[in-house]
Amino acid sequence: MDFAVDLAGIVLGGLSAGSVLFVVSVGLSVTMGLMGFVNLAHGAFAMFGGYVIVLAMNSAHIDFAAALAIGFVATAALSVVLERVLYRPLYRAGELDQVLLTIGLIFIFIAGITIVVGPESQPLELPSTLGGQLNLGFMHYRTYSIFLIVIGFLIVFGIWLAFERTRIGAQIRATVDNRRMAESLGINVDRLFAITFAFGSGMAAIGGGLGVEFLGLDPQYALKYLVYFLIAVSVGGLGSVVGVYCASLLLGVLDFALKLYLPKGGTIFIYVFTILLLLWRPQGLFGRRET
Amino acid sequence: MPPRQPHTPLLPPRITHPAAQALARRHRLRWWEVLPWAAAILFYFVVPDYLGFGTELLIAVLFALSLDLALGYAGIVTLGQAAFFGTGAYTVGLLAFHGIWTEPITSLLIGALAAAVVGLLSGLVLLRTGGLTLLMLTICIMELLEQAANMAHDYTGGFDGLASLAIAPVFGVFEFNPLYLNTQFLYSLAVVLVCFLFLRTLVYSPFGQSLTGIRENLLRMHAVGSPVRRRLVICYTISAAIAGVAGGLWAQTNAYVNLSVLSLDRAATVLIVLILGGYGRLYGAFIGAVVYLTLEHFLARIYPTAWQLGLGVLLVLIALFARNGILGLGETLWRRYLQWRASP
Numbered sequence: 001m002d003f004a005v006d007l008a009g010i011v012l013g014g015l016s017a018g019s020v021l022f023v024v025s026v027g028l029s030v031t032m033g034l035m036g037f038v039n040l041a042h043g044a045f046a047m048f049g050g051y052v053i054v055l056a057m058n059s060a061h062i063d064f065a066a067a068l069a070i071g072f073v074a075t076a077a078l079s080v081v082l083e084r085v086l087y088r089p090l091y092r093a094g095e096l097d098q099v100l101l102t103i104g105l106i107f108i109f110i111a112g113i114t115i116v117v118g119p120e121s122q123p124l125e126l127p128s129t130l131g132g133q134l135n136l137g138f139m140h141y142r143t144y145s146i147f148l149i150v151i152g153f154l155i156v157f158g159i160w161l162a163f164e165r166t167r168i169g170a171q172i173r174a175t176v177d178n179r180r181m182a183e184s185l186g187i188n189v190d191r192l193f194a195i196t197f198a199f200g201s202g203m204a205a206i207g208g209g210l211g212v213e214f215l216g217l218d219p220q221y222a223l224k225y226l227v228y229f230l231i232a233v234s235v236g237g238l239g240s241v242v243g244v245y246c247a248s249l250l251l252g253v254l255d256f257a258l259k260l261y262l263p264k265g266g267t268i269f270i271y272v273f274t275i276l277l278l279l280w281r282p283q284g285l286f287g288r289r290e291t
Numbered sequence: 292m293p294p295r296q297p298h299t300p301l302l303p304p305r306i307t308h309p310a311a312q313a314l315a316r317r318h319r320l321r322w323w324e325v326l327p328w329a330a331a332i333l334f335y336f337v338v339p340d341y342l343g344f345g346t347e348l349l350i351a352v353l354f355a356l357s358l359d360l361a362l363g364y365a366g367i368v369t370l371g372q373a374a375f376f377g378t379g380a381y382t383v384g385l386l387a388f389h390g391i392w393t394e395p396i397t398s399l400l401i402g403a404l405a406a407a408v409v410g411l412l413s414g415l416v417l418l419r420t421g422g423l424t425l426l427m428l429t430i431c432i433m434e435l436l437e438q439a440a441n442m443a444h445d446y447t448g449g450f451d452g453l454a455s456l457a458i459a460p461v462f463g464v465f466e467f468n469p470l471y472l473n474t475q476f477l478y479s480l481a482v483v484l485v486c487f488l489f490l491r492t493l494v495y496s497p498f499g500q501s502l503t504g505i506r507e508n509l510l511r512m513h514a515v516g517s518p519v520r521r522r523l524v525i526c527y528t529i530s531a532a533i534a535g536v537a538g539g540l541w542a543q544t545n546a547y548v549n550l551s552v553l554s555l556d557r558a559a560t561v562l563i564v565l566i567l568g569g570y571g572r573l574y575g576a577f578i579g580a581v582v583y584l585t586l587e588h589f590l591a592r593i594y595p596t597a598w599q600l601g602l603g604v605l606l607v608l609i610a611l612f613a614r615n616g617i618l619g620l621g622e623t624l625w626r627r628y629l630q631w632r633a634s635p
Contacts, residue, residue, distance in 0.1 A: 038423055089611060095368045095422060097610045100566055103559060104606025111600035227430060227555070234427045268438035271431045275416075278428055282420045 005139050010257050016145035017214065018252025019152025022245050024207030024225075025232040026159065027200015033176045033239020033287075035193055037087060038095050040102035042204055043229055044109035044222035049075040049205020050212050051113060054122045064127045071209050072202040079201030080194055087197075106222045113219045124212040148210060155203070156245045163241060172196060176239035231274050237287025247285060318495035327577050331480050335473075342472035346544050348584050349479040350537050355565045355576035356490055357533035362562075363571030364494055365526045366506030367418070370558050371429030372534055374413070374436050375406040377553030379535030381440060381447060382406070384548030387456040389446075394459050395467075395543055399482065402539030403532040409436075410531020414524040430555065437553040452549025456542065467543070475544040482540055486533055491573060493529070502526050506571075563602070566609060569616030578617050 028042040053071035056062045062070065082105070090097050130147055133140040163169035175182040175189055183189050208217070215225065228251070236247030251270065258269055277285070306315050334345050354376055361367045379402035386392040386401065409432075417428040440447045447453065460466040465474045493499050501522055504512045512519050542548045551557060560583075568579025591598040613620045 032423065036422070038426065086607060086611065093610075093614070095426065096362070096566070097614055099368065099370070099426070099562075100606050101610035103563070104603045104608075104610060107599050107603030107606065109603075111596050111603060114596045115600070223555070227434060230423075230427055230430070234423055238423065268435060268442060271435040271438065275428060275431050275435070278420065278424050278431075279416055282424045 008139060009141070010260060011253055012141050012145055012149070014253030014256035015152075015249055016148040016252070017256060018249035019148045020207055020211040020215070021228060021232050021252055022152050022207075022248035023155055023210060024204050025229045025236075025248060026155075026241055026244050027197075027203045028229055029233045029236060029244045030172065030176075030239060030241065031193070031197050031200050032233060034172065034179075034189075034196055035091055036238075037091060038098045038102065039087075040099060040226060040230075041105035041109070041222070042201070043226045044106045045075050045079055045201040046204040046208035046211075046225075046229075047113065047217070047219070047221040048078065048109060048208075049202070050208030050217045050221065051117060051122065052205065053209035054124050054212055054217060055117070057125065058122070064130070068206050068209050071205040075205035076198040076202035080198040083194055083197045106226075109222055110219045117219075119219055121216050121218040122212070124209075124217070126213060144213060151210065152245075156241060159241050168192070168195070231270070233284075235274060235277055235284055237284030240284070240286035243284060243286025324574075327574070328480075328484065335476060335480075339473075342476040344584070344588055346472060346475045346479050348580055349476070349483045350541050350544070351561070351564060351580040351584055352576050353483045353486055353540065354534055354537040354561050355568070355580055356487060356573065357530045357537060358561050358565050359570055359573060359576050360490060360494070360502075360533065361527055361530035362565065363575070364499060364506065365502040365523055367523065367527060368426055369429040370426055370555070370562065371431075371433035372530075372561055373553055373555070373558035374429070374433035375410055375531040375534035376538035376541070376557060376561075377433075377436060377440070378406040378409045378531075379403060379538030380542040380548045380552040381538075382535070383539035383542040384453045384456055385446065387458055387542075388448075388453040388548075390457075393457055395461050395478070398458070398543070399536050399539045402542075403535040406535020406538065407528050407532035410528040410534075411524065414527035414531070418520060418523045418527060430558075433553060433555065433558060437550055440550060440553060448549075450550055452547055454547045456546045456548070458543050458546065467546070469546065472544075479540055479544060482536065486536055487573075490533065494573065498522070498525075503571075563606065565616075567605070567616055569618035569620075572615075572618055575616050575618050582617065 024043070024046045027045075028039060031037060031039060031042075049071040052074045053067045056067040056070050057064065086101060086105070090101055126144060130144045132143050134143040134146050136146075163173060171182070171187045171192055174185070175187060175192060179189060208221075215221070232244055232248045232251055235251070236243035236245070254270060254273065255267070258267065262269075281287070306312050331345070331349070335342070338345075354372070357375070358369070358372045361369060361372070379399075382402040382405040383398045386398055392398055392401065413428075413432045417425060417432070420428060441449055443449075458467050461474060461478050465478070467474055467478075494502070501512065501517050504517065505519055505522060509519065538552055541552065564579040564583045565576055566579070567575075567583055568577065569575030586601075587598065590601070609616065615622070
């Protein structure tokens with residue numbers, strides 16, 4: 001029985017971490033799938049959003065939900081400006097230039113936040129309704145983790161619905177599949193990308209805010225978790241929302257279990273797993289094979 | 292029956308077309324190619340107090356050169372070059388720390404061999420992929436090695452690393468003195484020179500030409516029947532070996548190894564160094580290392596945050612406006628100048 005409770009704890013903890021990972025990474029996956037742009041600065045958007053949310057709550061005493069909304073809007077607005085000014089000229093450039101540009105942006109974000117806010121880690125005070133434990137019937141578990149799992153599921157369901165049922169979703173799917181054909185059919189790929197980019201960055205901001213509680217928030221955030229975001233995206237498959245969701249949950253649970261049972265260097269298996277998986281399916285779990 | 296032609300010795304066809312002549316002369320040494328080495332020797336005599344910095348610079352040049360072969364010539368976009376630097380460093384470090392082998396030159400060769408093996412094995416699998424997947428795999432392999440080095444705490448010292456490595460004197464005569472770094476500097480200079488000459492020969496050889504072909508037009512190289520995968524794997528292995536030499540040199544001259552040799556930071560830095568100088572042109576590594584390390588040496592320690600901000604802005608500007616780095620920029624300006632002089 002103890003083992004079962006342990007296992008349930010690991011799974012729930014992993015799922016909640018995975019849900020946050022998903023919320024941060026989903027935008028990266030879609031924008032990479034759409035434009036093939038290697039945006040390493042995505043984690044920096046999550047960090048920026050996290051700071052906006054935490055500062056809004058701590059300094060302006062805005063409540064959690066409103067702060068998340070403000071973080072979403074602020075980050076989306078900032079990202080769309082950066083996209084128009086900096087990213088656009090490099091859509092047709094090689095990966096190397098995109099990597100350079102976005103590494104440069106990471107540095108700018110890290111330094112900028114260090115200068116404006118300071119190098120110390122920012123605390124997040126959760127609303128009291130989300131603190132404490134929740135009775136699940138067979139065990140008690142942290143309310144916030146359950147909340148994260150539910151939010152993650154709602155978001156993936158919402159995005160999936162938007163992808164499958166709306167006009168813009170259809171346009172995104174068409175463009176991920178075949179950009180040239182989509183363009184010749186009159187889809188304004190440029191505008192589509194700006195919208196998706198802003199939305200994805202906004203989601204990253206929400207993920208950044210949701211994750212502060214257990215990932216922490218300091219200026220190194222943008223680099224520290226970058227590899228995880230990239231792994232989630234490449235394992236899930238570029239442009240696939242459901243793929244990123246599954247990959248994120250899988251990574252979350254794996255990471256949680258490994259950290260518990262192999263506290264020293266357990267993360268090595270995440271890399272082994274990623275390497276093997278990408279060798280087996282270079283396009284990721286749910287990605288489409290490139291032609 | 293036509294009269295027999297008088298026997299003529301077989302001569303290579305005379306090259307007359309200017310373009311062909313330029314191609315045939317491409318690999319010849321030019322006068323300015325002596326300059327970096329002359330500058331290094333001058334450095335040795337003029338600023339003996341900075342020999343530690345000079346050694347660091349030389350190692351950075353070598354490391355950036357190794358990346359130039361893979362990235363600049365063959366077009367393999369990797370963020371995991373530190374995997375090989377670290378393998379070389381840890382090989383040399385482990386051999387010296389446990390007193391197995393301390394002779395410096397053969398240690399470097401063993402380090403290069405170890406890095407080459409890692410390069411070959413990882414290259415065989417990851418060069419099947421491209422784009423983001425390739426980028427991810429190079430990072431993953433590097434992180435994997437870093438975690439492995441961290442886990443093998445009993446041998447590698449884990450996070451603390453291996454300190455005070457005892458390295459035997461070079462040729463049994465020239466000792467590595469931690470206070471006077473003359474030996475370290477000259478030894479590094481010699482190693483970098485040998486590796487550079489090797490690389491220079493390699494990139495101008497038909498093999499090097501085929502790498503450039505793969506970078507420029509993969510499909511066409513497949514079409515003309517070039518063994519693309521094999522070429523890339525060989526190139527990646529050689530690049531790994533040279534990065535291993537750089538890592539080994541780092542371990543020997545610093546007399547310690549720690550996890551930083553395998554970090555994403557180091558891999559990103561060498562990429563920045565190379566891009567800053569200009570990739571795919573060998574000398575970019577020199578310019579990039581000098582500019583980057585000098586700025587870092589004098590700015591980063593005083594204003595770390597401003598340095599990071601400046602570096603970020605610089606990278607953005609390079610990506611947007613100066614994709615060929617400082618050397619590319621210089622070339623463009625020089626051409627403009629020549630045009631300006633030619634036009635009345």
